[in-house]
Every structure is written in C-alpha cells, then in structure tokens.
Amino acid sequence: MPNLIEIKNLEKSFGKNQVLKNINEVVEKGQVICVIGPSGSGKSTFLRCLNVLEKPTKGQVIFENQDLTNISETALNKLRERMGMVFQSFNLFPNMNVLNNIKLAPLKVKMISEIETTKKAHELLEQVGLADKAEQFPANLSGGQQQRVAIARALAMNPEVMLFDEPTSALDPEMVGEVLKVMKDLAESGMTMIVVTHEMGFAKEVANQVWFMDEGFIQEKGSPNEFFVNPKTKRAKEFLSKVL
Ligand code: ADP
Ligand code: MG
Numbered sequence: 001m002p003n004l005i006e007i008k009n010l011e012k013s014f015g016k017n018q019v020l021k022n023i024n025e026v027v028e029k030g031q032v033i034c035v036i037g038p039s040g041s042g043k044s045t046f047l048r049c050l051n052v053l054e055k056p057t058k059g060q061v062i063f064e065n066q067d068l069t070n071i072s073e074t075a076l077n078k079l080r081e082r083m084g085m086v087f088q089s090f091n092l093f094p095n096m097n098v099l100n101n102i103k104l105a106p107l108k109v110k111m112i113s114e115i116e117t118t119k120k121a122h123e124l125l126e127q128v129g130l131a132d133k134a135e136q137f138p139a140n141l142s143g144g145q146q147q148r149v150a151i152a153r154a155l156a157m158n159p160e161v162m163l164f165d166e167p168t169s170a171l172d173p174e175m176v177g178e179v180l181k182v183m184k185d186l187a188e189s190g191m192t193m194i195v196v197t198h199e200m201g202f203a204k205e206v207a208n209q210v211w212f213m214d215e216g217f218i219q220e221k222g223s224p225n226e227f228f229v230n231p232k233t234k235r236a237k238e239f240l241s242k243v244l
Helices: 043-050 073-080 098-108 114-127 143-155 173-188 200-206 224-229 234-243
Strands: 003-014 017-028 032-036 058-063 083-086 161-165 192-196 209-214 217-222
Touching: 003 043, 017 043, 017 192, 017 217, 032 043, 032 200, 043 058, 043 161, 043 192, 083 143, 098 114, 098 143, 114 143, 143 161, 143 173, 173 192, 173 200, 200 224, 209 224, 209 234, 217 224, 217 234
Parallel strands: 032 192, 032 209, 083 161, 161 192
Antiparallel strands: 003 017, 003 058, 209 217
C-alpha cells in the first residue's frame, strides 16, 4: 500500500519540555493504527502535530506529497480538510441541529451545494445509526450520540484519514460500545485511521498496528497479536500489566 503520511524526525518541545523525540513513522493507506501509552507520554501532541494543530519544533510531516510543516497557511488549511479529527470532547455547535452541524463545513468551506450536503448528511447519519436525529439539537442527545454526530461531521469533508484522540474517554461506560462500533465499521470500510485510545479490546480487534508511546517516543510497534501477547520492551510489559 502507498504511504499516506510520512513522519520524519518529528520533535516537539513546549519551552524546555521536550514532548516528542525524533519520531520516524509511516502510515499506509487503509491502515488502522492504535496509539496507546501512559497519560502524559505525548499521544495527543503527536496527533496534533500530524495535522499541524501543533507546529512541530523539528522534522516533517509529509501528506499527499507535501510537507505540512513547510507550506503556506492556505495550503495547510486545504490539506487539513482531508484529515478528519475527532476529540474526546465532541465540540458540536450547540446552536445548530444535528443536520446543520454536519452540513456546515462542506457548505461553507468546500462550497458544496445545499442539496448535495443535505443528502450526504442524511447518508452519514444513517451510517452512524442516527437517521432519526437529524432535527435534534446536541443538548438533547446522549454523549454517545453526540460523538457519533462528531464522527459524521468529520466524515462529511470526505477525509483521506481520520484522527481520533480518545474518542470514548469522556463517555459513560454504556455508551462506549456504540461509538466503537461506528469506528469499527469505518475501519472495515477501508478508512485510514489513527486512534489514540485506552480501549485495549478495540485495539486488539480492529488495529493493524499498535504503536506504544512512552516519554515522547514510539517505543514499540507491532501487530496487536505481537504487542499484546508478546510485548518486547519492559515499559510496554509494565503498561500492559496495569491496563489488561
Ligand atoms: P498524552 O495525550 O499522552 O496524555 P500530551 O500530548 O497531552 O500527552 O502531553 C504530553 C506532555 O506535553 C505533557 O507533559 C503536557 O503537559 C505537555 N503539553 C501538552 N500540550 C501542551 C501545551 N499546549 N503547552 C505546554 N505543554 C503541553
Ligand atoms: Mg491525550
């Protein structure tokens, strides 16, 4: 499979705090990568560097043959549209109904027609199991439903890759499954995904590759089978003994 994202010598510091240390990785088209690791190890910063929500201190992020760390703001924004992102907090627009939340970016940023965005939004709501919620406002939905709308909203831009930062961490336990199910379906449809998660069951079942991050490095990576059954580094063993 062709490389979709190439991460070269990526480093990120906040003041004296070096959070990411010389990361070199490749994401192939269609891969589902789960990034796991202890709190504070740099997972969110890593994800935010991929679409340059955080500007790397050093190194390159190559996406669609362009170095995102070294292009104009306009070009960056154009490429960012092709990287969907879903956060722990859903951040839906509270003053708009579900349909308009999903339609907004394609309508305003991509200038796609009213008719087309409406049609696509309904299809996406169907896909995330919320066909009957189009007219609802976010406040009237459960956390799990809101997060599924957030996923639909990201998909409305037709992204090439989806970045998830602990999408189920803020949810009540009974709502985690419905969101993971939508993500699993998305993975099976061939979407390239990078998922920061503490859901080890999801990582085992859905990931092609697990990247274990600790202290700003990807310390270890492998198939879920390799990683969960036979972790190589002491740090990964310690981490797994706490979470499994
Ligand atoms: P994780 O997602 O693995 O919990 P983060 O990437 O959020 O880790 O954080 C890694 C480190 O970077 C932490 O020490 C955190 O305090 C620091 N950090 C993250 N974002 C910022 C920021 N905007 N300014 C300063 N320090 C930050
Ligand atoms: Mg984080």
